[in-house]
Amino acid sequence: MSSDFTWRALVIDDDIDVAEVAAIALADAGFSVETAVDGRAGLEKAGRLRPHIILTDIRMPGLSGIEVLAQVKKQSPETEVIVVTGHADIDSAVEALKLDASDFITKPISVNALMVAIERAQERFQNRKKIKDYTRFLESGWTRTARELLETHRYQQNLIESSMDGILGCNAQEVVVTFNASLARLLGYERSQVINKMRLSDFFHPEEEKRIRRDLADRRFGGENRLFMYETWMRDRSADKVPVQLSMTRIKDDQQPQGLVCFIRDLRMIHRLQQEMADQARILHQDKMMSLGRLAASVAHEINNPLSAVLNYVRLMLKILERRAVESEQDQKFQRYLQIVEKETARCAETVSGLLTFSRKSDIRKENIDIVEMLEHCLLLSRHRLDLSQIGLETDFDPHLPPVWGDANQLQQCMINLIFNAIDAMEEGGKISIQATADTSGNWVTISVADTGHGIEPGHLERIFEPFFTTKEEGKGLGLGLATTYGIITNHGGKIDVYSEIGKGTTFVVKLPASKPD
Ligand SMILES: Nc1ncnc2c1ncn2[C@@H]1O[C@H](COP(=O)(O)OP(=O)(O)OP(=O)(O)O)[C@@H](O)[C@H]1O
Ligand SMILES: [Mg+2]
Known part of the structure; x- marks a missing residue:
């Protein structure tokens, strides 16, 4: 307790002399003291003065000391109450202690006994105050911690909530x-x-x-x-x-x-963008192929007619020379030269016809084609080359394929192109796997030709269908195989795709519409 703290005491006793004695003793001990002559007046003063310690007689007219004690404890439990009892009144003293009286002293009051009781009451009061202060301190600390915890929790909750992910x-x-x-x-x-x-x-x-x-x-x-x-x-x-x-x-x-x-x-947005980019690339590719097709068609047409004329006349001249059976050296030379002209012109005509097929300007004769039969025929034609290059063959043909409405010669040419390309890609040997399946709807027939060859460089992938694009050395490839294939497949309402990995192999996938039953 600080030094300027003054203890307040209230003495309640109907015996004025007793009250006086106690009041003097308390004043001497430094208390500020008030007295009251009965219980009611005592309670009234207690309410007003808020004394720290009350000394009350038990037996009084009107309100008894026990009743005063009960009231005081109800209104301000921290007030210490000492009861004063007669010698033979131990029961009242016990009851008072049960009601949380700090102590009791007996009459006649001995100043020493009073001071001991007062000191104990002071101690009790101080302890009680300390506990109360400490509890308040703990409570405020707890409240602060709880508040901080709550704030942290809210902050984290907010973080989680506001996350875009x-x-x-x-x-x-x-x-x-x-x-x-x-x-x-x-x-x-x-x-x-x-x-x-x-x-x-x-x-x-x-x-x-x-x-x-x-x-x-x-x-x-x-x-x-x-x-x-x-x-x-x-x-x-x-x-x-x-x-x-x-x-x-x-x-x-x-x-x-x-x-x-x-x-x-x-990832939906990213996937959509990727799809859009792929679509755009496909449209660009289709555009490119279309302009190339137009260019090829106009060149081929311009060359086709004069070429046919040249070829026809050369063949006519050869026939005439044969019939005349001239033996002069000069004639024989002519005959040889004309044969060379015929061969080269025929080669040009072949190229032009390839270009015409690519540009989709060539005529097609459509019929119902049994794809498995057509593939078996292609394999028969490739057998020799496969054996020569020591290439294994694996086939997986669905026996219930629907027929495809198309030009058998042209589709066969496509498959041969794919198989020959695969063979060219496997100079050291390898394996070709050919698969023919129908999708569940029965609307499409899919043919895939896979090899274990050297693969196609990513930068070449989008150019392989262009006419005259080749990576083969001169005389080995013209670069018309895939261009022709592309032209034929597209002309049949189909699609051709390629998947390739360097060093691992390449797969071409051709999708053709199945014939309608009627
Ligand atoms: N299966 C494959 N494996 C690796 N590369 C291939 C394969 N198929 C095609 N290519 C590449 O695509 C290019 C173009 O093929 P395409 O069939 O159009 O022409 P080519 O085979 O070079 O000549 P042509 O077919 O006219 O004789 C080839 O030169 C080759 O680089
Ligand atoms: Mg080829």
């Missing part, structure tokens, strides 16, 4: 405990449907979940128990596929699994 947290049983707004939006759920109700596995297709768990255990995908920027897909509320990039970590505490946290990024 989806955040999903699971407990050790893999039940979802965190599911932020972005993720709720992405997957079309209300958070209340998910939290504590759904499990991690509810968001993945079982096969995909298996793959994720396998790769989570594999260090190569972002470290132990981690997946970093992992491409996968999730199931939204309507069980539709949503492509996402997933980063996932298993949380552990003292090696005990605590759960999982996932960061999820929507």
Whole structure:
């Protein structure tokens, strides 16, 4: 207690002399003292003066000391009350102690006994105050900590909520405990449907979940128990596929699994852009092929007629020379020269006809074609070259292929081009696999020709269908094979695609529309 603190005491006793004695003793001990002559007046003063210590007689007319004690303790429990009893009044003293009186002294009052009781009451008062202050201190500290905790919690909650990426947290049983707004939006759920109700596995297709768990255990995908920027897909509320990039970590505490946290990024936009870019590239490619086709068509037409004329006349001259059976050296020379002119002109005519096919200006005669029969025929024609280059052959033909409406000669030419290209790509030997399948709708027949050759450089991929694009040495390739194939397949309403990996091989995939039953 500070030095300017003054203890206040109230003495309640109907015996004025007793009250006087006690008051003097207390004043001597430094108290500021008031007296009251009965219980009612005492209570009134106690309410007004708020004394630290009250000394009250037990037996008084009107309100008894016990009643005063009970009232005082009810109104201000921190006030210390000492009761004064007669010698034979031990029961009252016990009752008073039960009602939390600090002490009792007996009449006649001995100043020493009074001072001992007063000191004890002071001590009790001070202890009680200390405890109260300490409790208040603890309470304020606790409130502050609780407030700080709450703030931190709110801040973290805000961080999670405002993240553009989806955040999903699971407990050790893999039940979802965190599911932020972005993720709720992405997957079309209300958070209340998910939290504590759904499990991690509810968001993945079982096969995909298996793959994720396998790769989570594999260090190569972002470290132990981690997946970093992992491409996968999730199931939204309507069980539709949503492509996402997933980063996932298993949380552990003292090696005990605590759960999982996932960061999820929507890939739909990126996929859409990629698709748009691919579409644009395809359109550009188609445009290029169309202009090349127009150019090829005009050149071929201009050359075709004079070439036919030259060829016809050369053949006529050769016939005349043969009939005349002239033996002069000069004639024989002429005959030889004309043969060379015929051969070279025929070669030009072949090139021109290739160009015409590419430009889709050539005539086609369509009929129902049995693709398997056509492929077997192609293989018969390639047998010799395959054997020569020690190339293995693997075929897988669906026996129930629908027929294709087209020109058998032209389609056969396409397949031969693909097979010969594959053979050219495997000078050291290898394997060709040819597959013919129909899709489930029965609308398309797919033929793929795969080799284990040297592959095509990425920079060449988009040029291989251009007429005269070749990487083969002079005299070995004209660069018309794929251009012609492209022309024929497109002319049949089909599509041709290529997949290639350097050093591993190349696969050409041709899709042709199946004939309609009628
Ligand atoms: N299976 C393949 N493996 C590797 N490269 C290939 C394959 N098929 C085609 N190519 C590449 O594409 C180019 C063009 O092929 P294309 O068939 O049009 O012409 P070519 O084979 O060179 O000559 P041509 O077919 O007129 O005799 C080839 O030169 C080659 O570089
Ligand atoms: Mg070729």
